[in-house]
Amino acid sequence: MHIPDGFINVATAAGAAVVAVGGLGASLRRTGQDLAERQIPFAGLTAAFIFAVQMLNFPVGAGTSGHLLGGALAAILLGPWLGALAVTVVVFVQALMFADGGVVAIGLNVLNMALVTSFVGWGVFRALVKVFPKGAPTVMVASMVAAALSVLASSMAFVLEYAIGGEGGARLQAVFQAMVGVHSLIGIGEGIITALAIGAVLAVRPDLVKGVSDLRQQRIATTPSTRSIIAFVGGGLVIALALVFLVAPIASGDPDGLERVAIDTGFISSAEDHQGGGPLANYGVKGIESERTGTILSGAIGVGATFAVGLIVATLRRRRRSA
Secondary structure: OOOOOOOEOHHHHHHHHHHHHHHHHHHHHHHHHHOOOOHHHHHHHHHHHHHHHHOOOEEEEOOEEEOOOOHHHHHHHHOHHHHHHHHHHHHHHHHHHHOOOOOOOHHHHHHHHHHHHHHHHHHHHHHHHHHOOOOHHHHHHHHHHHHHHHHHHHHHHHHHHHHHHEOOOOOHHHHHHHHHHHHHHHHHHHHHHHHHHHHHHHHHOHHHOHHHOOOHHHOOOOOOOHHHHHHHHHHHHHHHHHHHHHOHHHOOOOOEHHHHHHHHHOOHHHOOOOOOOOOOHHHOOOOOOOHHHHHHHHHHHHHHHHHHHHHHHHHHHHHHHHO
């Protein structure tokens, strides 16, 4: 779903950037108002985990792969405001360090992958858990549905952007049909991954799941210790790194949903080379010939970078509120 430069014209990309900045500004303000101390390291972990899982492209059809977007997952864990910021951290690190997603298109990718997915995912999730009986199974099903619909919403946002300023001359109806079709399948994978992740956190630290913080059975009587939070975050980072070491090197190499649509509908030729590049471009390491080793090292660096930036963003918002 990472949009490269060239798919959407500069004027439309600039307009999306303005909308994204407004959304991020609102997210920063709201995060500063209600950010809990224990959420600070968890925000960094969420960003790092989403980065790691986004490296795990899974097959969804002949010659097509998908990967987690993570907005619904982040929103359910952290709330939509902080969740959107966590995914934004991932988008920026990917674009600037790994040449994944265009530089001019950063605003488009933040809007589609962070803001749309987080707020659509949160809205669907909260609507479902309020209507159906409370309990872990319901939360997991609600997470699955919310994540799947968030992917569809993100794909529809791209279709709208392509209608306004798409390059390459593809027919809008063809783009719409292809995007909805392939991302319906990707949404199933996103829903399963999100449900499993939410279920795992609920099993060990339900107090960290913002989306169910007001449900009676999830309330806790005591404040969790700093040591327990550090242990949980440390364990989560180990899992993220394990995914990078063990699964990322064998992930599907097929084009992802957006790239497949661009190929099939004929606007792939409008993609431009990344303006930054760098030693970690395409999730490798410059100078290391082994693709597997390069993937592992770049992934580990990405996990560390997203964790650190996510932690810094949350810490700064907490300090500003305290001041």
